[in-house]
Amino acid sequence: EAQVTQNPRYLITVTGKKLTVTCSQNMNHEYMSWYRQDPGLGLRQIYYSMNVEVTDKGDVPEGYKVSRKEKRNFPLILESPSPNQTSLYFCASSALWPTNEKLFFGSGTQLSVL
Amino acid sequence: DAKTTQPNSMESNEEEPVHLPCNHSTISGTDYIHWYRQLPSQGPEYVIHGLTSNVNNRMASLAIAEDRKSSTLILHRATLRDAAVYYCIRGGSNYKLTFGKGTLLTVNP
Numbered sequence: 316e317a318q319v320t321q322n323p324r325y326l327i328t329v330t331g332k333k334l335t336v337t338c339s340q341n342m343n344h345e346y347m348s349w350y351r352q353d354p355g356l357g358l359r360q361i362y363y364s365m366n367v368e369v370t371d372k373g374d375v376p377e378g379y380k381v382s383r384k385e386k387r388n389f390p391l392i393l394e395s396p397s398p399n400q401t402s403l404y405f406c407a408s409s410a411l412w413p414t415n416e417k418l419f420f421g422s423g424t425q426l427s428v429l
Numbered sequence: 430d431a432k433t434t435q436p437n438s439m440e441s442n443e444e445e446p447v448h449l450p451c452n453h454s455t456i457s458g459t460d461y462i463h464w465y466r467q468l469p470s471q472g473p474e475y476v477i478h479g480l481t482s483n484v485n486n487r488m489a490s491l492a493i494a495e496d497r498k499s500s501t502l503i504l505h506r507a508t509l510r511d512a513a514v515y516y517c518i519r520g521g522s523n524y525k526l527t528f529g530k531g532t533l534l535t536v537n538p
Contacts, residue, residue: 319472348526358473358516358528365524373525405472415461415480418526420472 317342321406321421328396329429336391336424338406344419346409347389348373349381351402352423358405364389396428433517438533441507449502449532451517456497461520464491464502466513467531473516476502512536 319340328334340347348363350373360373364383378400380392389408393400404424410416434452441447453462463478477484477491479500484491490503504511514531 346524350528355530357530360526360528363524363526371524374527407473415478415520417463417475417478418465418473420465420474423470423472 317419319406319408319419319421321404321424323424324422325425327427327429330397331395334393334396334426336393336404336406336426338389338391338421339387340389340408340419341387342408342410342419343386344408344410345386346411346416347383348407348418349379349389349391350405350407351375351400352405353402361391361404396426398428400426401428402426432527433519433529435515435517435529435532437530438535440535440537441504442537443509444506447504447507447511447534447536449504449515449517449534450499451501452499453517453519454498456519458497462491462493462497462500463518463520464489465516465518466511467516468513476515478520507534507536509536509538 322337345366349361350358352358359375361379362381364370370381406421407418409418461478461480464476465473466476467473477489479491492501514533516528516531
């Protein structure tokens with residue numbers, strides 16, 4: 316089954332403790348992206364990747380890092396999480412965005428930073 | 430600017446058609462128009478997309494204005510399961526992907 320898998324589904328952590336949210340897709344997609352969703356602000360793009368070793372900043376990249384060492388994986392790294400990074404995070408992938416290809420989204424990761 | 434403009438909310442009755450509008454006045458000739466929806470506690474899911482012609486699939490229809498500055502997502506017979514936030518986005522030459530705040534669709538039984 317074609318899918319984008321995020322882990323963990325829920326995560327509670329404390330300020331400053333490094334964490335990684337994983338994202339994996341099984342569709343051989345070139346494009347992958349991370350979003351955060353906050354009440355009243357909608358979905359905002361954090362980082363995106365056009366292919367292995369090619370990444371770029373979205374609209375809200377501060378406080379986040381990403382890497383794309385393999386085509387299927389695109390982890391989101393918070394080196395020193397802060398409470399304002401408490402949010403719902405989504406990973407997405409596409410065969411070749413932004414063309415005539417649709418996006419597939421993961422189920423989300425609810426992060427709480429205390 | 431790759432932003433789109435949608436009404437914050439709309440309401441419909443079950444079994445009636447719903448027309449969800451989207452304005453994208455700065456769209457370029459190669460930008461696809463995509464629609465996604467997000468059910469409560471789930472990630473967004475694909476609904477439909479198109480470039481110039483009207484498009485139909487099992488979920489919905491997409492009507493694109495002749496000048497492409499606006500489009501309308503049509504749900505032919507709304508069901509309670511269609512209650513969601515609907516996002517209209519542009520797929521253009523920019524790899525950045527900007528979502529608006531979407532339209533919250535409420536379906537009344």
